[in-house]
Structure formats: structure tokens, C-alpha cells
Amino acid sequence: MSAEPTAVIDYVIEGMRVTCLQDERGKRVWQCGCSEFVRRQRNIGEGFCAHTALAIERALREGLIKP
Secondary structure, eight states: OOSOEEEEEEEEETTEEEEEEEETTOOEEEEEOSHHHHHHHHHHSSOOOHHHHHHHHHHHHTTSSOO
């Protein structure tokens, strides 16, 4: 993320910490420490896992982010 984060969302999903950083332009970067996230981030340059999917769903439901 090139710009400084302006918003942070932090959840614990199924025992894994999931964090979202958002810059002033609205770009979000989700992070998770699980092996699937790390593997995908290493192999394709972008991470994603079930934990981040659940965190996104929760943030949407709570109104913290908009689609």
C-alpha cells in the first residue's frame, strides 16, 4: 500500500487475526496470518482465505465498509 492507512479494521476469525488497512483513496488491503493466505500471497501476489472472506462479510454487515 503506497499511501498511509487511514482506517483499520481488526477481527479475530476462527482464532486468526484478520486486519484491513484502507488508504485515503479507499483502497483496502486485507491481511491474515493463516497458511492459505500466506501461500496465495506468495504464489499469486495477493492473499485471500476463508478468514478474510468472513471478515469482509462481517465488516459489510456492521457497515464498516461499503461494497
